[in-house]
Amino acid sequence: MAGLNAATLAPHDLxxxxxxxxxLDRDALPDWVSLTALREMPVVVRRDGCRIGEIPVGLRGRTRSERYGTWVAPSAICKIVTPIELAAQRTWRHRPELATLPAIVALEAIADWLDAADIRWGVTGSAGxxxxCAHNVLHADSDLDLVVQAAQPLPARHVELLAELQRAAPARxxxxVATPFGGxxxxxxVRSGGKVLLKTAHGPRMTVDPWQPAP
Known part of the structure; x- marks a missing residue:
């Protein structure tokens, strides 16, 4: 895609x-990877700063153990869908075959609350x-994975609402939370009172302030 580079994309983008x-390096791919299927399925952008100018992506199979990380050139990408777009477009309402799955029931239950609170959020993980795409990897026990974009520290009211939605939702x-430094x-x-493991492009690090991590 014209003008696309590593800085254009964010972790969790599809x-x-x-x-x-x-x-892809075909010789390095695990046996479970289907190049034919990848013509219709997305790969997910991940955090990794090891290769300047390339996009770190993850491939997924049918089970949790089938995960593979690699890199692709920006020119190899022909389409992008972000978690924010999936949420804003209420994509699940166009997929009636998924409607009874607990993760989707939870998504429908909380979406309007999140928007009303002016929270910038998106759908990631198996649900995203x-x-x-047309390949469903959700099942009855699947979690609902969300990302909240927060360039600045979250207001206390947002933290309280998000924590309450986590407790009350019909699925885990x-x-x-995505900050400029990591997620x-x-x-x-909430449980620790502040200290968290911040996932960055250069590996995880413990910090008490994810918006101002120590060098």
């Missing part, structure tokens, strides 16, 4: 490869993947 067979909700678990911050 991207499609124009030609998986030439975009399943909503972005895992909320990751952390909201539940971990």
């Amino acid at each position: 991207v499609w490869l124009a030609d998986p067979a030439t975009s 993947f399943s909503l972005a 909700i895992d909320i990751q 952390f678990s909201l539940l971990e911050r």
Whole structure:
């Protein structure tokens, strides 16, 4: 895609490869990876700063153990869907076959609350993947993974609302808060009173302030 570079994308963004067979190192791929399926399925942008100018992505299979991290050139990407777009477009309402799954029931129950609170949020994980393409990987025990974009520290009212929604939802909700320096678990911050494991492009680090981590 014209003008696309590593800085354009964020972790959890879903991207499609124009030609998986030439975009990936075929000799290094696990046996479970299907290049044919990858023509229709996205890969997910992940955090990794090891290769300047390339996009770190993760491939997923049918089970939790089937995960593979690699890199692709920006020119290999032909389509992008962000977690924020999946939420804003209420994508799950166009997928009636998923409507009774607990993660989707939870999503429908909390979406308007999050918007009304002016929280910038998106759908990630299995739910995001399943909503972005025709390949459903959700099941009855799947968590609902969300990301909350927060360039500045979250107001106390937002933390309280998010924590309450996590407790009351009909499925387990895992909320990751994305700061300019990395992402952390909201539940971990609530439980610890502040100190969290911040996931960065250069590895995890403990910090008491995810918006001003010590060098």
